[in-house]
Amino acid sequence: MNQDRTGDVRTEGYITDGFWSRYIELVRDVVVPYQWEVLNDRVPDAAPSHAIDNFRIAAGEKQGDYYGMVFQDSDVAKWLEAVAYLLRRQPDATLERQADDTIELIARAQQPDGYLNTYYICNTAEPRWSNLCECHELYCAGHMIEAAVAYFEATGKRRLLEVMCRFVEHIDAVFGHEAGQIAGYDGHPEIELALMRLYEVTGNERHLALCRFFVDERGRQPHFYDREWEKRGGTHHDFGAGGDGVQPFMLHDKGYSQAHLPVYEQDRAVGHAVRFVYLCTGMAQLAQHSGDERLMAACRRLWDNMATRQLYVTGGIGAQAPRESFTCDFDLPNDAIYGETCAAIGLMFLARQMLMVETDRRYADVMERSLYNNVLAGMALDGQHFFYVNPLEVDPKVLGDNLVLQHVKPVRQRWFTCACCPPNLARLIASLDRYVVGCADNTAFVHLYIGGDYALPLADGTLRLHQQSELPWGSNVSMTVQADNAVNATLALRIPAWAAGFSLDINGEASDISPGDNGYLSIERQWVDGDRISLSFEMPIRRVYPHRAVRHDAGRVALQRGPLVYCMEQADNGEQLHNMALYQGGTLETAEGSDELEGMTLIRAAAVRDAEADSDSLYRFDSAPMKSECTATFIPYFAWANRGEGEMRVWVREVR
Structure with missing residues (x-):
């Protein structure tokens, strides 16, 4: 291992930054209280959550049916984790009381044997641990473990930590190679990194060994997913395609959950982008604490492929909407990108962990790129609207009819049925001092x-x-x-x-x-x-050019100043942004933003625009469009879509 390991000791920090303090205060004063109201279904125009009521039903304190995604518990866990980081920053009696009451509710929902998952507690007809491939039991456990560790570190209170240690004891008894145990793992990695965080607090070697088990089991043959599916009679959860007896896609595409090969043999970023970075983070943590150089070598290979072949200039990952996944090297479409906010946040987790093992600028550069661009774009300036998908090119006129782009939204949403991104943003920003x-x-x-x-x-x-x-x-x-x-x-x-x-x-x-x-x-x-x-x-405006294999951006340029990537928006430049081009070597100047963009640095660039054609013909012979000189205005990418609906573009044509 590199001798410059930075993960052996804990640092403490308190951010007082001219830029980031505003966002931390926004999370404290707006985002976390707003999410608390959403979790309690008290926001009329937001998608219902029912997450708190699910725990009440599981605890036997309310009648009703479970509602929401199978991983709805994780929204509560991430809210609690964000609260923990805020309490570590400064006391807040109201917030702490809400958190303590929620923790007591979670404790009351825990089953006598330590099990804790409201979906399966409320749906007793579905056996526990019978569909790990699809149903996120260990994923939810992982998020609640992270919340427990963060809350203990922030407040010294052990209640949730003890609840989760009991649950981990149950998991440890259920999984393994002994008779009656399950030799398997979750379809959505998360438990791995959570167990390592728990190990860092408890020092319990069983927690490290359990993480090792889940990492080592992934991708082994004969494949666990196939055996599990056959054992439950060929049924599937609603993520699957087709009726019972038809294999869900996760069995056909095992790379979707990074289960196509043992982790030591993997060398490309494949599958669901969030799953990928969560798994790699846990792998790197395990390598750090166990001294496993072979595992760390796998982390480096996977990082290098992702960061040098499949990373967007905004720090986003995940090029396609189907399965929210990577595609192949250098396939980086701008309009059809997925670029999930959670994936960029997970990328920051991974970059930080890689820095803990070996200090190298390449990890911190990506962490910074992702933070200031893709991550920050996931939340509106008001803290109450969110992007799940973060495109680099948008034309609202085509979104309604083009089914390939139906996942893209031209403005941020109040909430989501699958609400993983907003609470993930809250916990990341609230814990930002851990990354500095x-x-x-x-x-x-x-x-x-x-x-x-x-x-x-x-x-x-x-x-x-x-x-x-x-x-x-x-x-x-x-x-x-x-x-x-x-x-x-x-x-x-x-x-x-x-x-x-x-x-x-x-x-x-x-x-x-x-x-x-x-x-x-x-x-x-x-x-x-x-x-x-x-x-x-020295922080000039810099022109960014793509690798020649990135076909989507051939002949295009992006602008960056400092850590910020910039984009053009319709609000400043009018419609049909595709008709604009920057002059190669043309002037690039900074300007001050106003109104919603007050205090921000904008960029003015010498540009040219294709003029309206004399003919309405869709195609015409031997008549190039007339051009007129203009000035293009670029704003920080993170700030787009805060001034209403309109076109947006990061990569722009460049002409001589």
């Missing part, structure tokens, strides 16, 4: 330039950093050391790939230190209270 820094041995790493106060426990003492950042609009970052005693340590600062250059001052003196092979600039010295580091990045 890392440390190992006697080196402190700064991965993201997000203002705040961070405590990094090192071998020679705790190094506390007060970071101020102008990103994403400005280029300057400063860090002030706060230390009771001198600390001999290395401070490693990431130099982003988007930076055209940088300058570094230490206590007012210029430094010519260069980044290492890992893309981090390492400063080794004795740090004392008041030491100050100033870092300034």
